Each structure stands twice: as C-alpha cells, then as structure tokens.
Amino acid sequence: MNRDPIEAPARPANAPATETALRAAGIEKSFHRGVPPRRRRIEVLKGASLEVRRGELVGLVGENGSGKSTLMKIVVGLLERDAGTVERGGKLGYCPQTPLLWEKLTVDEHFELFARAYELDPEKTASATESLLAELQFERYRGYRIEELSGGTRQKLNLALALMHEPDLLLLDEPYSGFDWETYLRFWEMSERRRDEGMGILIVSHFLSERERLDRVYELRDGRCRET
Amino acid sequence: MAFSGAEFLREHLRARLTLAMLVVIPALFVLVSASVLGEFADALGGSVTGDSASALGAGWAAAFLAGALGFFQVSSSRDADRRLALAGMGAARVAVARIGASILLGLLITVVAFLTLWLTAGIAHPPHAFAAILIFALIYIGIGTVVGSFLSDPLEGSLTVAFIFLIDAFSGPGMSGSGGVAQLMPTRKAADVLIAAGAGQGSPASDWIAVGLTTLGALLLAAVAFWLSARPRSA
Numbered sequence: 512m513n514r515d516p517i518e519a520p521a522r523p524a525n526a527p528a529t530e531t532a533l534r535a536a537g538i539e540k541s542f543h544r545g546v547p548p549r550r551r552r553i554e555v556l557k558g559a560s561l562e563v564r565r566g567e568l569v570g571l572v573g574e575n576g577s578g579k580s581t582l583m584k585i586v587v588g589l590l591e592r593d594a595g596t597v598e599r600g601g602k603l604g605y606c607p608q609t610p611l612l613w614e615k616l617t618v619d620e621h622f623e624l625f626a627r628a629y630e631l632d633p634e635k636t637a638s639a640t641e642s643l644l645a646e647l648q649f650e651r652y653r654g655y656r657i658e659e660l661s662g663g664t665r666q667k668l669n670l671a672l673a674l675m676h677e678p679d680l681l682l683l684d685e686p687y688s689g690f691d692w693e694t695y696l697r698f699w700e701m702s703e704r705r706r707d708e709g710m711g712i713l714i715v716s717h718f719l720s721e722r723e724r725l726d727r728v729y730e731l732r733d734g735r736c737r738e739t
Numbered sequence: 740m741a742f743s744g745a746e747f748l749r750e751h752l753r754a755r756l757t758l759a760m761l762v763v764i765p766a767l768f769v770l771v772s773a774s775v776l777g778e779f780a781d782a783l784g785g786s787v788t789g790d791s792a793s794a795l796g797a798g799w800a801a802a803f804l805a806g807a808l809g810f811f812q813v814s815s816s817r818d819a820d821r822r823l824a825l826a827g828m829g830a831a832r833v834a835v836a837r838i839g840a841s842i843l844l845g846l847l848i849t850v851v852a853f854l855t856l857w858l859t860a861g862i863a864h865p866p867h868a869f870a871a872i873l874i875f876a877l878i879y880i881g882i883g884t885v886v887g888s889f890l891s892d893p894l895e896g897s898l899t900v901a902f903i904f905l906i907d908a909f910s911g912p913g914m915s916g917s918g919g920v921a922q923l924m925p926t927r928k929a930a931d932v933l934i935a936a937g938a939g940q941g942s943p944a945s946d947w948i949a950v951g952l953t954t955l956g957a958l959l960l961a962a963v964a965f966w967l968s969a970r971p972r973s974a
Contacts, residue, residue, distance in 0.1 A: 584972075585972075587825065588825055588971035588972055589821060589822075589825065589971065589972055590972050591972040603825075605822070605825065605826075607818075607822065611818045611819040611821075611822045612819055613746070613750055613816060613819055614750075615749065615750040615751075615753040615754060616746055616749065616750060620746055620749075624746055624823065625823070625826055627828065628823055628824075628826035628827040628828040629826060629827050630827060656753070672826075
C-alpha cells in the first residue's frame with residue numbers, strides 16, 4: 512500500500528483536473544461460495560478500470576451486487592485482487608459503506624485514535640475535530656459512545672474520520688446512507704468545496720439521479736467500468 | 740502522539756456484562772470445583788480433591804474468560820482495526836496494542852480469580868498459584884485469538900473456544916488420565932503447577948520451563964493472529 516504523502520498544491524476553482532490521484536486497471540475478482548459439490552465461483556469483476564484525477568468528483572454507479580463495494584475495497588486495500596493494478600498518490604481518506612467504529616469508545620476518542628494513525632499534531636487534531644463536528648453538526652455528541660448514537664450520527668463520524676487529515680484522494684462508499692435531507696445537501700457542499708480545493712473524490716452510489724453533481728460517472732456492469 | 744492501545748482495553752472495561760462475568764465466573768468455578776470436582780474426576784477415572792480442586796477451578800475460570808475475551812478482541816473489531824491500520828497506524832502497531840490490551844485483561848482476570856481463590860479456599864503457595872492462573876489466562880488468550888482469526892461468527896467462535904476448553908479441562912491432570920494425547924493439551928503443565936500450588940507444594944524447573952514456552956508460543960500466535968486480521972490486503 513502506498514502511504515507516502517505527496518504534497519500537491521490546491522487546484523484553483525474551475526481549473527482543469529489533470530494530475531492522476533487514482534488509477535485502477537484490469538481489476539479482476541472472483542469469490543468462491545458454498546461447499547462441494549455445490550461450491551461455485553462467482554466472478555464479480557472482470558477487468559474493471561477507472562481513473563480519478565485531483566480536483567475531480569467521480570461517481571461509480573451500478574446495480575445492487577454489481578461489485579461497486581468490492582472494487583472500492585480492492586482500491587483501498589481491504590480486499591485482495593485476483594488481477595490488475597492499482598496506483599494511488601498522496602494521502603488516502605476512506606469512508607466505508609458501513610461505519611467501522613468501536614462501540615464502546617466515544618466520538619472524541621475516535622478522533623484521537625485516527626489522529627494518531629494520521630500522525631496529526633495536537634493542534635491540528637483539535638482544529639480538524641472542531642471543524643468537522645461543526646460542519647456536520649454533531650458537536651453535542653462528542654462525549655457519546657458509538658453504541659449511544661443513531662445510524663445517521665454514526666455515519667457522520669464515519670465520514671468525518673475519512674476527512675480529518677485532508678486527504679488527496681477521498682474514497683466514499685455510499686457515505687450518506689442514514690443522512691437526513693439537510694445533511695445530505697451539506698455533504699454535497701462539503702464534497703464540492705473539497706473538490707474545488709484539489710481533492711480527488713470517488714463516490715460509490717446507486718443513484719443515477721446524482722449525475723449532475725458529478726464531474727464524471729463510471730457505470731459498473733458485467734464486471735467492467737464504462738464511463739457514461 | 741503515541742499509541743498505547745489503552746482504547747482497546749477501555750473498550751472491554753466499559754462493557755458492564757463483561758465486568759460482571761469477571762467476578763461471577765471465578766467465584767462460580769472456585770466454589771463449584773471445590774465441592775463437585777472430586778466426584779467428577781472420579782467419574783472420569785482421575786483423582787483431584789480439596790484445595791487442589793479449588794485452585795484448578797480458578798485456573799479454568801481464568802482460561803474460560805481469557806479465551807472468550809481473546810476471541811472477541813479479534814472477531815468483533817476486525818474491520819475497524821483494519822481501517823485504523825490502513826489509515827496509517829499499520830497492522831503491526833495495531834497488533835502490538837491488541838496484545839498489550841489482552842495481556843492486561845489477562846492480568847485483571849488473574850487477579851480476580853486469584854483473589855476469589857484466596858478469599859474462599861485459601862492458598863498454600865500463593866506466588867505459584869498466581870503465576871499458574873496467569874499462565875492459564877495467557878494461553879487461552881492465544882487460543883481465543885487464533886479461533887477469532889479463523890471464525891468471525893460469535894456463536895461458532897464461542898462454541899469452538901468452549902469445545903477446546905472442555906477437551907483441555909477434562910483431559911487434564913487429575914481428571915480423565917495422564918498419558919498420550921492428554922500430555923499435549925495446552926494447559927497440561929500449568930494445571931500440574933496449579934494443583935501442586937493448591938496442595939502447598941512447589942513444582943520442578945522442567946514444569947516451569949514447559950509452561951513458559953507454551954505461554955510464549957500462545958502469545959506469539961496471538962500476535963500473528965492480530966497482525967493477520969489488521970493487515971491491509973493490497974499487493
């Protein structure tokens with residue numbers, strides 16, 4: 512996994528996106544399910560390729576079971592691929608579809624834990640935490656344990672943890688499930704602002720209706736990505 | 740900022756039921772083992788009585804709790820740990836933090852089991868008994884962790900840990916026999932040391948070396964299991 516940070520200057524708003532933040536090519540992935548004699552091989556990805564440039568908001572859409580989350584997990588490094596290549600540059604932020612959190616720890620403790628992982632200093636940790644809590648409007652829950660939070664608030668924390676180190680590449684797997692309408696709109700404002708500042712963003716979704724919010728869209732069908 | 744893994748320990752200590760079980764299970768094992776273990780051992784063809792039975796009960800209580808906690812340390816937080824490792828913490832640091840938290844939990848379990856034994860039955864050889872109970876706990880942290888790295892389903896994992904525990908306990912010294920496969924059971928030598936401590940006797944150096952090596956092996960296996968669970972999958 513490439514964790515070496517690449518310092519990239521912020522891209523001016525509306526400037527063309529050129530520098531590649533993510534390139535995945537020829538990704539193949541199969542799963543084996545069941546036990547003999549009913550064991551079968553399910554081919555999910557059959558050479559999927561996509562690219563995200565800095566300062567670009569790219570969508571990955573497809574039907575349920577088309578392999579969107581599988582492709583995302585391979586790109587992130589949570590799942591091994593059978594074939595293909597993945598190239599990433601800069602700091603990575605990843606927001607999984609299901610919040611991956613520790614039930615007994617508080618919101619603040621999660622920020623502290625991820626700040627250590629991202630190697631943020633105390634000052635930067637405090638400012639990032641305050642700013643994300645305010646931006647996503649869940650400051651009053653910072654002392655709550657995860658088990659005490661609603662699904663929407665867990666999802667806010669899930670997203671905030673992916674953003675707190677200001678990554679160069681942000682991978683979001685249906686990040687707004689559980690959000691109310693107001694938070695959903697705020698999420699898009701946040702994403703567009705970060706895109707304008709030079710962040711490359713890949714969003715998995717199954718809503719084609721979000722097409723107009725995205726710079727480019729890949730549709731994952733029959734195991735391959737097709738730019739629409 | 741340093742990462743001590745205190746969060747992982749806190750995670751368990753905030754679970755009220757876990758804390759309650761830390762008190763209830765040792766008390767149950769020690770009290771019950773003193774009265775029925777002798778009869779049970781008779782039925783299995785062995786012989787263990789009195790203070791040795793109580794001491795053995797404390798060891799088993801520690802093993803049972805540590806096995807369950809070891810399993811859940813891996814299985815319940817596997818995906819979140821992997822996310823943390825991927826975010827920059829690295830699988831090795833996550834594994835070290837998990838091992839550290841496990842050892843501290845094992846120590847806590849040992850203290851509770853030891854105090855229960857001391858208060859209810861008394862101990863003729865306290866330092867040896869404490870060490871042997873701790874060894875029971877650490878060996879079962881290794882077993883629980885390894886099971887957790889293969890099985891994620893809580894029911895399957897808990898049953899597997901319980902199954903290993905039962906085979907180990909029932910084939911232990913003073914129970915069903917002393918030869919063959921029974922010699923290969925993970926807590927065999929620790930049980931010898933604990934029974935001897937319960938009866939106020941010391942143990943030979945060879946037994947201490949054997950339990951030391953078994954414990955070290957169990958902790959190494961646990962470290963590998965934690966690392967495998969947390970490591971990213973990219974090539």
